[in-house]
Amino acid sequence: MYESHSPIDDRFGFSTKGTFRCSMATERIALITAVVIGVLLLGGGYTAIYNVYREHTLYAQTDPTTYAGVAALTFIGFVILLAIGEAIALKLILSGKEYWYSADANRFSYSSKNDNVGKTDIFYSDVRSVQYEERRLFGRIIRGYTVTIITGSLGTLTLEYMFNKSIPDKSPQNTPFRIIEERTAMLRQDT
Numbered sequence: 001m002y003e004s005h006s007p008i009d010d011r012f013g014f015s016t017k018g019t020f021r022c023s024m025a026t027e028r029i030a031l032i033t034a035v036v037i038g039v040l041l042l043g044g045g046y047t048a049i050y051n052v053y054r055e056h057t058l059y060a061q062t063d064p065t066t067y068a069g070v071a072a073l074t075f076i077g078f079v080i081l082l083a084i085g086e087a088i089a090l091k092l093i094l095s096g097k098e099y100w101y102s103a104d105a106n107r108f109s110y111s112s113k114n115d116n117v118g119k120t121d122i123f124y125s126d127v128r129s130v131q132y133e134e135r136r137l138f139g140r141i142i143r144g145y146t147v148t149i150i151t152g153s154l155g156t157l158t159l160e161y162m163f164n165k166s167i168p169d170k171s172p173q174n175t176p177f178r179i180i181e182e183r184t185a186m187l188r189q190d191t
Contacts, residue, residue, distance in 0.1 A: 014183075017102040020176050021095070021162040022115065023135070023143060030093045038086045045078045096162045103179045110159075124183040126151045132172040135160060142170070147177050 024030065053071035097115040101108065111119040131148040144162040151157065161177070163170050172178065 014105045015103070016179070017100070018176065020099050020101065020164070021097065022099055022112070023096040023160045023162050024093070024115075025160070027093060027096075028138070031090065034086065034089045034093060038082060038089075041082055042079070045082065046075065049075045049078065096160075099159075101176050103176075103183070105183070108176075108180050108183070120154070120157070122149060122151060122154065122157070122180060124180065124187050126153050127180055127184045128152060130177055130181050130184075132175075132177075135162075145172060145175065147175065149177070149180065 049071055053067055097112055099110050099112040099115070099117070101110040103109070106123060106125075108122045108124070109119055110122075111117055128150040131150070132145040133148070134142055135144045135146050137143050142163075144160065147159045147161050149157040149159075159177075161175055164174075167174050
């Protein structure tokens with residue numbers, strides 16, 4: 001998908017741009033925190049609803065089953081709202097941060113306003129290697145790659161690349177960093 005050479009490039013030159021997503025550095029901690037907060041809210045909500053129900057049934061001059069039904073419906077509504085809130089929080093945490101990239105015949109550039117990453121230019125002549133390591137969530141779910149780009153002047157650059165959901169083939173060849181590999185190999189062949 002991210003091939004960088006075509007016959008059109010011979011005439012007009014190579015240029016492309018797009019976006020990719022990287023996971024947050026604190027993704028695991030944020031997931032655990034969201035789940036713990038959800039459990040604590042569930043327990044606190046149950047306790048509050050139970051105490052209100054108990055208070056009204058002990059001292060009210062009405063039928064306790066009426067209050068039990070109201071308390072059950074209130075708790076079910078609370079659980080539904082809590083589940084929706086947790087789903088939204090988990091989705092926000094797992095969606096990561098968006099990065100923008102552009103590439104031409106000489107360099108690959110990326111930046112992210114969301115992750116406070118300024119424009120970083122990687123010149124193909126400066127690249128020594130690009131390495132991929134699978135990134136898993138809690139050791140089970142494959143989420144993407146830890147991409148390590150080793151350069152001469154910038155040192156080692158590491159990005160926590162997340163898979164694009166619309167691409168069925170989740171191989172390193174379908175990442176934007178494949179452009180760096182191809183262009184570096186083409187430059188080495190030319191020299």
